[in-house]
Amino acid sequence: MAKSSVLGYPRIGADREWKKALEAFWAGKLEEQELHRQLREIRLNHLRKQQAKGIDLIPVNDFTYYDHVLDTAVMFGIVPKRFPYAGGAVPLPTYYGIARGTKDAAASEMTKWFNTNYHYIVPELHDAEPVLTENRPLQAYREAKEKLGIEGKPVILGPLTFLKLSKGYAVGDTDRWLERLLPLYVRVLEELAAEGVRWVQLDEPVLVTKLSAGDLQRLAAAYRTMTAAVPSLNVMLQTYFESIDSYREVIALPVQGIGLDFVHGAEGNLASIRSIGFPDDKVLGAGVIDGRGIWRAELGDKLALLEELRGLVSSERLIVQSSCSLLHVPVSTERETELPAELREALAFADEKLGEIALLSKALREGAAAVAEELKRAEASLLPLKTSAVRNRTDVRQAVAAAMTAVEPKRSKPFAERHAAQQARWKLPLFPTTTIGSFPQSAEVRKARQLWRKGEWNDAQYATFIREQIDAWVKLQEEIGLDVLVHGEFERTDMVEFFGEKLEGFAFTRHGWVQSYGSRCVKPPIIYGDVAFREAMTVEETVYAQSLTDRPVKGMLTGPITILNWSFVRDDLSREQVAYQLAYALRQEVEALEKSGIGMIQVDEPAVREGLPLHASEHEAYLAWAVKAFRMTTCTVEDTTQIHTHMCYCEFHDMIDSIEAMDADVISIETSRSHGEMIRSFEDNTYRLGIGLGVYDIHSPRIPAVREMTDMIDRALRVLDPKLFWINPDCGLKTRGREETVESLRHMVEAAKLARAKY
Ligand code: GLN
Ligand code: ZN
Numbered sequence: 076m077a078k079s080s081v082l083g084y085p086r087i088g089a090d091r092e093w094k095k096a097l098e099a100f101w102a103g104k105l106e107e108q109e110l111h112r113q114l115r116e117i118r119l120n121h122l123r124k125q126q127a128k129g130i131d132l133i134p135v136n137d138f139t140y141y142d143h144v145l146d147t148a149v150m151f152g153i154v155p156k157r158f159p160y161a162g163g164a165v166p167l168p169t170y171y172g173i174a175r176g177t178k179d180a181a182a183s184e185m186t187k188w189f190n191t192n193y194h195y196i197v198p199e200l201h202d203a204e205p206v207l208t209e210n211r212p213l214q215a216y217r218e219a220k221e222k223l224g225i226e227g228k229p230v231i232l233g234p235l236t237f238l239k240l241s242k243g244y245a246v247g248d249t250d251r252w253l254e255r256l257l258p259l260y261v262r263v264l265e266e267l268a269a270e271g272v273r274w275v276q277l278d279e280p281v282l283v284t285k286l287s288a289g290d291l292q293r294l295a296a297a298y299r300t301m302t303a304a305v306p307s308l309n310v311m312l313q314t315y316f317e318s319i320d321s322y323r324e325v326i327a328l329p330v331q332g333i334g335l336d337f338v339h340g341a342e343g344n345l346a347s348i349r350s351i352g353f354p355d356d357k358v359l360g361a362g363v364i365d366g367r368g369i370w371r372a373e374l375g376d377k378l379a380l381l382e383e384l385r386g387l388v389s390s391e392r393l394i395v396q397s398s399c400s401l402l403h404v405p406v407s408t409e410r411e412t413e414l415p416a417e418l419r420e421a422l423a424f425a426d427e428k429l430g431e432i433a434l435l436s437k438a439l440r441e442g443a444a445a446v447a448e449e450l451k452r453a454e455a456s457l458l459p460l461k462t463s464a465v466r467n468r469t470d471v472r473q474a475v476a477a478a479m480t481a482v483e484p485k486r487s488k489p490f491a492e493r494h495a496a497q498q499a500r501w502k503l504p505l506f507p508t509t510t511i512g513s514f515p516q517s518a519e520v521r522k523a524r525q526l527w528r529k530g531e532w533n534d535a536q537y538a539t540f541i542r543e544q545i546d547a548w549v550k551l552q553e554e555i556g557l558d559v560l561v562h563g564e565f566e567r568t569d570m571v572e573f574f575g576e577k578l579e580g581f582a583f584t585r586h587g588w589v590q591s592y593g594s595r596c597v598k599p600p601i602i603y604g605d606v607a608f609r610e611a612m613t614v615e616e617t618v619y620a621q622s623l624t625d626r627p628v629k630g631m632l633t634g635p636i637t638i639l640n641w642s643f644v645r646d647d648l649s650r651e652q653v654a655y656q657l658a659y660a661l662r663q664e665v666e667a668l669e670k671s672g673i674g675m676i677q678v679d680e681p682a683v684r685e686g687l688p689l690h691a692s693e694h695e696a697y698l699a700w701a702v703k704a705f706r707m708t709t710c711t712v713e714d715t716t717q718i719h720t721h722m723c724y725c726e727f728h729d730m731i732d733s734i735e736a737m738d739a740d741v742i743s744i745e746t747s748r749s750h751g752e753m754i755r756s757f758e759d760n761t762y763r764l765g766i767g768l769g770v771y772d773i774h775s776p777r778i779p780a781v782r783e784m785t786d787m788i789d790r791a792l793r794v795l796d797p798k799l800f801w802i803n804p805d806c807g808l809k810t811r812g813r814e815e816t817v818e819s820l821r822h823m824v825e826a827a828k829l830a831r832a833k834y
């Protein structure tokens with residue numbers, strides 16, 4: 076009989092109680108015992124919810140004290156050498172030390188979990204032999220069984236994915252590392268089997284990326300070794316986030332179940348299963364409910380899909396499940412009573428998704444007629460949004476379509492001509508100095524915003540306060556000697572939320588938090604309708620700042636791709652189309668700024684790379700429309716208006732052509748933490764537009780010496796054209812203190828002067 080399952084449940088709790096417990100512990104306000112107690116409560120509560128919804132295979136060991144990749148590393152005793160560790164179960168202070176750093180040792184690197192906004196701690200392999208320090212999956216299984224009578228499904232990060240996500244080993248070392256790790260995996264599984272565990276979920280999301288023939292052989296050997304050791308245990312080899320690349324090889328693995336994503340990558344997986352079939356000795360984990368999106372499913376369509384799959388694998392061999400762990404969506408829509416009704420009705424967060432999964436598996440077991448009422452109700456909840464005015468604005472659709480087709484979105488002159496015209500207008504010195512936009516959001520700034528949000532300050536009071544901040548910082552920037560100034564972004568909490576609140580088509584939840592990394596949670600806006608410009612969003616502050624100085628003030632906007640990638644997005648329209656709507660709306664802001672006399676406008680795009688599809692074959696198409704959206708935002712300005720953009724550090728080496736195609740007059744890129752890699756990526760490329768590679772790290776309060784910055788400049792100028800080079804910090808300064816900011820910028824201006832004398 077078809078069963079239901081979930082791949083993982085959010086850790087943070089409906090009120091972010093998980094985050095609060097962690098942070099209280101770190102602040103020394105919670106004893107370790109109390110932390111354990113509180114987290115156990117949260118964990119059990121999550122299991123109870125899944126039990127109550129009737130999920131058959133409930134995941135255990137998906138919970139964590141920080142991050143599941145780090146959990147896997149410490150389970151195998153993999154602790155970077157700079158942390159004290161004497162063997163055995165890794166103590167909590169060491170565990171958190173690796174994640175967050177201590178006063179003596181830097182934290183391990185953190186990076187994006189595939190193409191999601193979740194970040195994991197990168198395991199650092201080194202020469203010490205890995206050992207099994209404790210069997211965490213077994214502990215989690217026992218707890219669920221003893222406390223709640225739940226026959227849990229332990230979730231374990233699989234060996235190949237674990238290795239691929241780690242650093243500290245050379246490519247040629249893969250075999251040696253598998254040899255070391257596999258006996259430990261086998262022991263974990265043997266102990267689970269001895270305990271009577273029926274299903275275990277081994278996560279191998281790396282299977283959705285391109286693997287070499289050698290890696291596929293290693294994978295097969297590894298799973299042969301593991302499953303041969305535990306004949307009584309059912310292993311679900313779980314993939315997600317895309318279709319798998321090597322379907323034939325994967326279905327030939329000696330496992331009892333294979334979990335596929337039928338939401339993200341549905342086409343590829345469906346095509347494989349239709350044409351190649353599915354082995355009749357295996358169970359299919361059908362990930363039909365979107366674990367990453369926030370929308371209620373079209374249950375009728377899902378049921379049709381499941382019926383088709385059942386035809387291929389039979390009922391006993393089908394598990395209805397989420398496409399990936401639910402950790403990527405908020406906990407529940409229940410308390411979102413302030414959202415427009417038609418929107419709230421159309422949402423399904425983690426708890427609602429449990430209901431959908433249970434319902435679909437019931438439909439498969441008892442026939443669609445048994446759930447006809449519920450299906451009808453679910454369908455009816457989607458209708459009001461589908462037919463709503465916000466989603467169907469012909470004015471927006473027509474305007475965007477017209478803007479897209481009128482002319483190829485392109486500046487009227489090539490860069491060289493614009494550059495000359497802009498130089499004639501601004502007469503900037505060699506190596507102009509500037510900042511990325513935000514200045515310190517001091518306690519005072521946050522306090523003022525709170526007072527205003529609570530209604531204790533009226534709009535005028537708040538506006539006066541913002542103006543005072545702008546006054547002070549314009550004066551400071553002049554004094555420091557910066558060439559291009561900014562207003563400081565004091566009125567913004569978050570670079571996406573700020574614009575989302577002012578554009579049409581957005582909504583904001585009250586409790587819709589998701590984990591970004593460790594205890595850090597974000598509350599992404601929801602793009603639920605057609606996006607449209609309402610009124611100028613940044614003109615007032617920018618024009619005010621410009622009125623205070625003769626130096627140019629850069630206007631500051633967040634770009635369409637970043638807004639898209641940091642929001643939950645409607646799924647009835649392609650992301651490309653939503654990007655164009657955003658671009659068209661933002662273009663109107665660009666034009667409004669220009670009309671008000673602002674001659675330099677920065678459109679930030681730190682998140683372009685985050686949207687890159689997992690399959691390399693799709694990169695080109697994505698980058699093409701991302702570039703087009705940026706150009707659409709910026710193409711209508713005069714030649715003498717200078718368009719800037721900014722990106723934070725990530726690997727750009729394979730994207731430089733696309734960055735160039737964005738055709739921004741000046742780009743600033745975070746550089747200093749990349750240890751020269753960023754500069755190297757420009758070596759074989761001839762980037763021909765204005766560029767500033769960040770000359771100092773803004774993530775630390777440390778004030779860099781002038782010398783460090785001149786070194787950075789010298790290195791960059793070995794590969795970049797001095798005439799096009801700008802000098803700026805790595806990123807915005809909103810998290811920094813005032814003193815360190817001023818001092819660091821003084822050093823930066825000094826470094827620019829030295830560079831001008833030298834080049
Ligand atoms: N203009 C923004 C700022 O300075 C850019 C932030 C970012 O790139 N993440 O804060
Ligand atoms: Zn940045």
